[in-house]
Amino acid sequence: MVERVVKGGRPARISREAIVAAASMLVERDGVDALTMRKLADEVGATPMALYHHVRDKSGLLLLLLDHHAQAVEEPVWPDEPREKLIAAAVTMHDVLAARPWVAEVLTSDDLLSVSALWLPEAIVDAAVACGLTERQAVHAYRSIWYYTAGEIIIRAGAARRRAAEGAPPYRDQVFAEIDAERYPQLASVAGEWVELAGQDTYREGLEALAAGLLPSE
Amino acid sequence: MVERVVKGGRPARISREAIVAAASMLVERDGVDALTMRKLADEVGATPMALYHHVRDKSGLLLLLLDHHAQAVEEPVWPDEPREKLIAAAVTMHDVLAARPWVAEVLTSDDLLSVSALWLPEAIVDAAVACGLTERQAVHAYRSIWYYTAGEIIIRAGAARRRAAEGAPPYRDQVFAEIDAERYPQLASVAGEWVELAGQDTYREGLEALAAGLLPSE
DNA sequence: ACCTGAACACCGTTCAAGT
DNA sequence: ACCTGAACACCGTTCAAGT
DSSP states (O other): OOOOOOOSSOOOOSSSSEEEEEHHHHHHHHGGGOOOOOHHHHHHHHHHHTTTEEEEEHHHHHHHHHHHHTTTTTOOOOOSSHHHHHHHHHHHHHHHHHHHHTHHHHHSSSSOGGGGGGGHHHHHHHHHTTTTTOOOOOOOOOHHHHHHHHHHHHHHHHHHHHHHHOOOOOHHHHHHHHTTTTTTTHHHHHHHHHHHHHHHHHHHHHHHHHHHHHOOOO | OOOOOOSSSSSOSSOHHHHHHHHHHHHHHOGGGGGHHHHHHHHHTSSSHHHHTTSSSSSHHHHHHHHHHHOOOOOOOOOOOOOHHHHHHHHHHHHHHHTTHHHHHHSSSTTOGGGGGGGGHHHHHHHHHHOOOOOOOOOOOOHHHHHHHHHHHHHHHHHHHHHHSSSSSSSSSHHHHTOOOOTTTHHHHHHHHHHHHSSOHHHHHHHHHHHHHOOOOO
């Protein structure tokens, strides 16, 4: 990020940092949907339009917020064994995102997370190369892991949100109740267990399966 | 869905079907963001509030839309070999969704697609069982495949949208330009190829890797 | 340079009333 | 039962003006 050089002019009353901090607090307290330019302006004690002097627009603010969050995460010490390192890095990526499910909203495009968390893709690509993949294969492996991870976060965050929206089991239960056992025998057979199974966290198992398929067998 | 029994009263001027058809057309033509209750009302020639007599609310409308779309898809004839069947079903699921990236918006929760496309999870769970997994394992396998698939769709749809928003390479290129080759040697090394690699469709390769890891080796 | 005030062009949804 | 009109409680962002 370019440091702004202050060369005179009116001193700023609100700073980019203050805006991001306030935004972060609002999101943490009330959810992403509650983050509006107007409420944020109230929070920092300024007009909505004052914000536009410090951030490009709302989506720029969200990017800043993601980065702010990423900065707070420290790079762990990785295992020596490359396959284990890859798994550990992916799990870290997952946990960092899962802790704040609002990031799902922002993620829906960029595949590198954030400038402040480049050590994550670096670790994964590096581990994949150490496992014997070419650089290009390693990038593709990273992308598959990223899709799986982002999908898990987004889907589970959405599921949690719907659960929180009290009308708890509106759609899926209705679907299961209506399942035609003649046409869909397997689904009918697991219908009773589906909700329980869907609640289980199987991120790691799926990841290990994916890694097993992506990496050369030793 | 419950069929509404008309027992007198004023005849309806607009039907649920007409609403869904108009909504589908708006979304196809102008994108999901352009679908508002007001524009939709204009399209069917009624007041915004008239719509609320036929759909619960906007998110109910989106669910209806997803189902409308799912109904148009025919179940293919699957390969006999179960592993191939599983792959084919997942690819179908992917292609159905990828054809209309707006579904990504709706997907962010329900893990069964739609009542009208239950044959898809059925095929995948069935194939997984035929490959030797228990029912519970098969459901977990389905969920991993679903996360990977939905993640791919959502991320790639988001990427395409940002590309369309003309300011083409706003964020990621900037990130790559600033990469510190000392700290992130692997990323710096692939930086030049990243955009090209990220543009490639590697859904199937990732899927096969995932399937290889999920299914027992024969 | 930084900030305000007023306005523009929208949203989804509720509520009371009309036929 | 179905639909309208008016209103409520919001949005993000532009633009011209103030200090």
